[in-house]
Amino acid sequence: MTTEKKEPMFELRGITKSYPGVVALDAVDFVVSPNEIIGLVGENGAGKSTLMKILIGLVQPDAGTLTLRGRSVTLKDPADAMRYGIGMVFQDGSLVPNLSIMENLFLCHEIGFRKFGFLSRRAMRETARGMLERVMVSEDQDTRIAEVTPAVRQMVEIARLLWLSRLYGQANPILILDEPTTVLTEGERDTLFAILQSIKKEASIILISHRLQEVVENSDRIVILKDGRNVTEMPASGAQITDIEQQMVGHAFTADRYLEDEQIVPDDEEKVLEVQGLAKRGAFEPISFFVRKGEIVSLVGLVGSGKEEVCRCVNGLAKADAGTVILGGKKLTPGSPSDAVASGQGHIPIDRRSEGLALGMTVAENVNLLVLARLRSGLLVSPARERNNATQWIEECRIKTPSAGTLCANLSGGNQQKTVIAKWLSSQVKLLVLDHPTRGVDVGAKDDIYRLVRKLARQGIGMLVMCDTLEEDLGLGNRMLVMKDGRLVGELDCPPKRKPSPKDVIGLIV
Amino acid sequence: MRRILVTTAIVLLSLACVTSLFATGGQEQKGPTTLAISIRTLSNPYQNNYKVGAEAFGKSVGLPVDVLTTEANSQKGITDIKAEVAKTGGNVVFFIDPNEETDDVAIAKILDQAGVYFLTWWNKPADVKVWNFKHWVAHVSFDGIAAGYFTGTELFKSFRTPNKGKVFAIQGLLANTPAAERFQGLQKALAENTGVELVQWVAGDWDRTKAYNQTREMLIAHPDIDGVWCANDDMAMGAIQALKEAGLAGKVLVTGTDGIPELFDAIKAGTAAATVMNDAKYQTGLGLAMSLAAKQGKLDVAAQPQKYRQFEIPAVNVNKANVDQIVHDYLDSTPNYDFSNFFAKWSVAIP
């Protein structure tokens, strides 16, 4: 144990929870000390979410003890947990969109503000201001939640948890944050962690994140789970990301993580995509580049460099002011995503939940969505062909799904991403734009995605990628385009085994 | 999986019910003939009298009566008729007030095929001919034009300066045959009385509250109105209330059609000028009597001339002079109708 110096706040010992057919948690120990940030990491299915559900009383353990502030407790439900000062900020958010910030802050706990049977707006407003200041939210408290950024929502949720624990007289509450940064911009992420560091003075925070970098940088202690068991825990200072990753997956990675051996040398002549003098006022200046058949081109730059907008103009989601996009020899209609798709361009969006996948449809339906015309027999779509096509791609892309008829909503993030890729693969695209393909995907699934990307390249599909890390950009790409302040500032070749180092690139980016 | 089981169970159960209905129907063929009426609703006094008339006739011949209501839903009406045929095994005759004109063809085909005699009232498309169906005994209607003409002329007579002034009309549901006919009758009365001007008309949808609202609004647009003509009595009652609130009841009179008790009271009280009573009890009585006679072979449908297959009969005109007599004869008692001559009241053939 690394926390002998402090009295533990909350101690979970020998927690076991099994569901029919699966042991989600097997004798797990978890200790929370006052004023610390714990990074909780593990692959999908490692038991993180079950553990969190037990922490907030959503799930009752089959065995094990919970000791809070020295006293044994059972947490009946989330409301009960909140009375003990334990609360969670959910990934999807738990604020009601049509109510104001203030109304959400006090929802269901307004009783203290009642005066002569009516709620005193003034008292609520004053308290709200105070709470919002602590999380550095300067929005008007009467703004509706639907109108503020995800970052503000998250802050409001944190403020609500802090206020509730104060209401219940609990010093040093425990806040659980589930993937808090997925919806944030880089600037907002920095702010979030600054706020967390300041809240730490009076609270304990459990941070769940797939982004190991931010876990290492911002937590005090890292707890790693694998297959429902404690693997290890370590102080965050000095922890190595590769080391953590190995602990998470349970085996060492091959040296060639990005499968550079499989990187092909594209044919010089065949250009899949040609961008000529493309420009959009306020976003980026005239830019020209190309992607060859089977080539992976990574586009890098800071937020605001214009790379996102370039991609949006290429796939027609935004309309450029000038310039042309030529795909497979055909000039695309600016601002028409349907023309882009019809011409053979695929797009794997960053937010696959809302853009890439129909979550309410099955895996098979999603995979077949773009190729229904090909699966016809006569006038009707043939169920047999549909099944065959889906099965083929599920196997090829290694989508882990109970069956082709499973709803996509029930898949893990990594498998959802693979389904999106399978959808485009089966539709025989010429160019694929990958917007952060490995975001929110666990370590094991990442490798599958890298493998798929190489496979796509071998089939001759050109790719434009924007990755989560510079290492990934370098490792995957044949070539790298660097953007800064709306201009193309550099182009680097990335041949296998002789890749430039991140240090070479970072100078260009910043 | 459970849902599938439940659904299957429900489907099987309902199939079983339907088949058992058919089965029992077949066995009952020998029993007494059922007298069935298919009408819109029971919530309206006029329609309710259909039932009274049918039951009175049923009692006189000692046969059971079934009442089917469409509740303004054509599909329900047709389905109920089919079910009734199945239930009685075809040993039934019908009086039908179709929900819409267009229902007639569907109903006629079903009943003709089942060999069930029936008579329709009010609604029938002009191009559908009764004589093309063997079991369609007749189609009868009240003379709507005569009704509109009678109430119109009575209303004009009630003006401060008789037959000179402004009138406002509240029609029934647009695109409804009786509504159109009654309005046509009013037009005829207007043409004969050039001193009367129809300043405006609206569609009151047979609805009392709607007519009340419209009359109140109309009184703003035409404060100098001399009379309100309504296509039925319910709407006339709404108009009377609006006039009451404006202090005009008794000065500006109203007319309706149908003959509901409230309007008779209004005529007595001097707030309404006239109405035309559609004698619903006679309607069902005549309809069932003719259909039953056809079934029992006493009326040779095929041998009847066309003018006896589609015809109109006059309704009962009511005004201040005869209202007490009418109430006594038709409301306080059910008249002992004589159905020995089906065509006693015949007034005009429907082409």
Place this chain on the structure above:
Amino acid sequence: MTGLREKVEGGKRAGGRIRIMLPLGTAGAWLRRAGVSGQILSLIIVIAIFAIGTRGRFLSPANLQVILSLAAIPTIIAVGVHQVVVLGGIDLSVEGVVALCVVFVGLLLRNKFNANDVGLWILPITLGLGGVAGFVSGICNTKLRIPSFIGTLGMSWILWGLAVFVSRGQTVALLDTRFQELVTGTVFGIPLIALIALALVVFLQIIQDRTRFGRYLYAIGGDEVLARQAGVNVTRIKIVVFTLAGFFYGLAALFLSTRLGSSQAITGNNLLFPAVTAVAVGGVALTGGIGGAKNAALGALIVTALNDGLILLNVNPYAQEAVNGVVLVAAVALTIDRRKLGFIK
């Protein structure tokens, strides 16, 4: 903290609702915040067109009196319906509940049909009857988990059938005039019934703005799952809302039948569509979570004024029906923020 201050693009424009800069200073600001500026503008446009078209007759005191008096009952019904809509559901039971309540008014108040006379007790009786009907709808929706669309439609049919059965299809003339005097009376030229409706609207609006019940109502309308997660007793709130709606229908039924001095089941007919139109025109989002009692009332006022104006202008009755349809679609188009709806069902 500028990063967090950035608004979602376009979100600041009150989510695409039309914002009108009324030259009223703080009053204008209040209207915008209250979410009724579009409705006030529509009302002004309707009034202006008809005032010009009728050469001022539309604005005559007599006509204003007629409009207020005719708008009262639709307002009471719309106010009942709108809370269910705010919850994200719909209440189609209006016609059945009104039919049954009207029939009971006919049977229990002094009438020509029987010897009963409960006098003023008729008020709690009809309210109670409506409330019980609403309560049952609420139970169907929450405990039996039947979608409100189906549950209330079924309820409407059941109560309609019951009303016809109880009344045996008769129209009963009322002899009691106390309520009729109340319903048709005026105070300083303002119809009493309009004042009653206004009082109810103000009362409910305060409840919505300033009590926990109101807060939870909107929380459920915004996102039922999240509201439940936050600890809102969703079931109880829903049942209360359906019951309240029933009270309102019961009251409307009492006024409807006593005003015309008669009780017949079909009095309930033709009430649903105007009420739903008023709710939509008033700016209550049919997707739930947005719009209060004031919106429903304004909607009813706009719809009534529109019908009144069309008659005063002697617009062809065939066209009048079409105008109502156009207004409904236009109102929904103007008041709903369609960009925030992922898709349209």
